[in-house]
Amino acid sequence: MRLSPDPSITTAALPARRQVNFGMMHPETRTKPEGGAPPSADEVIFDVVDLSVRYGGFTAVRDVALQINRRQITAMIGPSGCGKSTVLRCFNRMNDLIEIARVDGRILFHGVDLYDPAVDPVEVRRRIGMVFQKPNPFPKSIYDNVAFGPKVAGTRDKAELDDIVEQSLQKAALWDEVKDRIDDNAYGLSGGQQQRLCIARALAVDPEVLLMDEPCSALDPIATARIEDLMQQIKDEYTIVIVTHNMQQAARVSDRTAFFVTEVNEESDRRTGVLVEYDHTDVIFSNPSDERTEQYVTGRFG
Amino acid sequence: MAVTTVAGVGDVSLARRGHDVKGRLFHLLVVLSVVLAFVILAALVWDMIAGGESVLTERLWSFLTSGLNSDPELAGVWQGVKGTLQLSIIVVAVAFPLGIGSAIYIEEYASDSRLTRFISVNIRNLAGVPSIVFGLLGLAIFVQALGGVTGGRTVIAGGLTLSALVLPIVIITSQEALRAVPSGIRVGALALGATRWETTRHHVLPAALPGILTGNVLALARAAGEAAPLLLVGAVSGVFFVGAQGTLEQILHGRFTAMPMVIFSWARLPAGQGWNVLAAAASLVLLVLIFVMNGFAIWLRNRYEQRW
Numbered sequence: 001m002r003l004s005p006d007p008s009i010t011t012a013a014l015p016a017r018r019q020v021n022f023g024m025m026h027p028e029t030r031t032k033p034e035g036g037a038p039p040s041a042d043e044v045i046f047d048v049v050d051l052s053v054r055y056g057g058f059t060a061v062r063d064v065a066l067q068i069n070r071r072q073i074t075a076m077i078g079p080s081g082c083g084k085s086t087v088l089r090c091f092n093r094m095n096d097l098i099e100i101a102r103v104d105g106r107i108l109f110h111g112v113d114l115y116d117p118a119v120d121p122v123e124v125r126r127r128i129g130m131v132f133q134k135p136n137p138f139p140k141s142i143y144d145n146v147a148f149g150p151k152v153a154g155t156r157d158k159a160e161l162d163d164i165v166e167q168s169l170q171k172a173a174l175w176d177e178v179k180d181r182i183d184d185n186a187y188g189l190s191g192g193q194q195q196r197l198c199i200a201r202a203l204a205v206d207p208e209v210l211l212m213d214e215p216c217s218a219l220d221p222i223a224t225a226r227i228e229d230l231m232q233q234i235k236d237e238y239t240i241v242i243v244t245h246n247m248q249q250a251a252r253v254s255d256r257t258a259f260f261v262t263e264v265n266e267e268s269d270r271r272t273g274v275l276v277e278y279d280h281t282d283v284i285f286s287n288p289s290d291e292r293t294e295q296y297v298t299g300r301f302g
Numbered sequence: 303m304a305v306t307t308v309a310g311v312g313d314v315s316l317a318r319r320g321h322d323v324k325g326r327l328f329h330l331l332v333v334l335s336v337v338l339a340f341v342i343l344a345a346l347v348w349d350m351i352a353g354g355e356s357v358l359t360e361r362l363w364s365f366l367t368s369g370l371n372s373d374p375e376l377a378g379v380w381q382g383v384k385g386t387l388q389l390s391i392i393v394v395a396v397a398f399p400l401g402i403g404s405a406i407y408i409e410e411y412a413s414d415s416r417l418t419r420f421i422s423v424n425i426r427n428l429a430g431v432p433s434i435v436f437g438l439l440g441l442a443i444f445v446q447a448l449g450g451v452t453g454g455r456t457v458i459a460g461g462l463t464l465s466a467l468v469l470p471i472v473i474i475t476s477q478e479a480l481r482a483v484p485s486g487i488r489v490g491a492l493a494l495g496a497t498r499w500e501t502t503r504h505h506v507l508p509a510a511l512p513g514i515l516t517g518n519v520l521a522l523a524r525a526a527g528e529a530a531p532l533l534l535v536g537a538v539s540g541v542f543f544v545g546a547q548g549t550l551e552q553i554l555h556g557r558f559t560a561m562p563m564v565i566f567s568w569a570r571l572p573a574g575q576g577w578n579v580l581a582a583a584a585s586l587v588l589l590v591l592i593f594v595m596n597g598f599a600i601w602l603r604n605r606y607e608q609r610w
Contacts, residue, residue: 094489125494129494149494
């Protein structure tokens with residue numbers, strides 16, 4: 001399903017933001033580049049081709065190739081510094097915010113290269129949302145936190161915004177806890193509630209993909225369990241890519257797992273992340289083909 | 303529960319080991335520093351109160367509302383207060399937007415290049431330049447080179463000179479307020495598909511605004527207390543001055559004075575005729591003016607400061 005690199009074709013394939021709620025849209029009606037074939041459970045949404053990311057002279061991660069399936073949960077695991085978060089940030093071009101970051105290779109989203117010069121990163125981020133390690137609500141009301149995304153995307157109607165806010169908070173399993181104090185400042189919420197608010201905020205712009213960068217590492221086990229439940233509930237509608245330090249979490253929630261390690265170049269003492277193995281999660285955890293993966297998942301390394 | 307002595311159970315001793323002489327000396331030293339600083343400040347204020355007290359108790363209202371006069375019994379600070387307010391308004395209108403705008407550019411938009419860093423460092427250097435140098439700048443640029451626009455030694459020239467003086471401080475304090483906004487806020491907004499403008503407008507600026515305003519009001523208070531640069535751009539420092547009247551245009555293009563100038567004029571007149579009493583009283587008025595501004599800044603900070 002790769003497209004020719006002709007930019008006129010690639011931009012045509014990434015149209016202006018859809019006004020239709022993606023959740024209400026039948027998968028069959030989605031246009032696919034090759035057309036015809038019915039979408040299978042394993043439809044590829046991201047095709048990563050020879051991805052390398054450099055920060056100045058330092059190569060953070062190199063030669064990553066993997067395909068991420070639509071409406072599945074894909075986990076990226078590995079020791080610190082293995083480049084998994086760097087790869088995640090390429091999926092919605094958050095690496096653009098780091099001035100010295102250079103991205104080589106291609107990430108095709110529905111066949112469109114996200115790093116094509118004609119692609120607007122702002123548009124990319126409206127369709128590919130992100131939740132961060134540390135809950136980062138805006139210092140505003142709960143309502144304003146969720147309504148901000150739809151507002152900048154052009155929704156002005158108050159009733160429509162109210163509706164989006166309620167639905168998003170419901171999806172994030174937060175509505176019942178906050179419906180009576182929707183105008184209170186979000187900083188009054190607990191850490192776990194704040195993180196679910198950030199998820200609601202990301203869902204409010206109706207993205208196709210939710211990127212989660214260690215979303216539970218600042219949370220206690222109960223809040224973590226709630227987020228994991230929530231991920232299972234929304235995976236029918238959204239593609240989720242999660243970076244996690246917690247191997248049990250990857251094993252619990254994900255359909256597929258990518259395992260990264262850090263390679264140390266003996267001559268230059270430079271560390272570079274590489275993808276070791278990418279497979280169904282049960283294979284990675286029960287029968288991995290690479291020795292390093294086995295050592296990592298059994299706790300003997302990393 | 304059994305009572306145990308501090309001296310120790312077995313070979314565990316928790317008793318104090320000797321006297322911490324260095325620690326105590328240091329403690330004493332820092333306490334002395336703060337006492338000394340406070341005593342100097344109190345002596346200054348007391349000197350002013352003792353010197354100007356007679357004027358303020360006998361004819362406070364007439365002192366505040368009368369103009370400059372050759373008779374110390376009749377002279378007042380009204381023109382100084384008015385001039386200081388006019389200059390402050392110009393500083394607010396010129397230095398605040400320029401300074402906040404520059405800070406937003408440097409913090410939110412500019413790439414971290416060598417040029418940006420060079421500019422940042424030099425803004426810091428400018429903040430340390432003595433105010434008299436800004437007076438020379440004001441004289442050369444706003445009074446002479448731009449004399450056709452400003453009208454020479456006018457309120458505009460004075461206001462622009464003070465604006466240039468506080469601009470670096472306004473930029474630095476605004477930069478610091480912007481920098482205090484956690485990057486998570488920016489990243490969070492950008493990740494929702496907001497543009498840089500939307501992120502700045504809706505999240506970064508509102509969060510930084512209390513800090514920006516506090517810093518700016520403090521900068522304004524500094525501008526209000528300056529005499530040296532105004533001396534050079536031709537603030538009136540005599541004892542006869544009618545003060546510009548009439549339309550806004552006439553006021554802006556009229557001659558001006560300011561509180562520090564009034565104090566300066568009176569303080570240099572020969573002692574023994576009561577001018578020094580007036581100078582002390584005027585200093586108190588200026589001090590109160592600046593305390594009010596600083597108090598407002600502190601109130602603003604306490605009221606709206608965002609804790610992360």
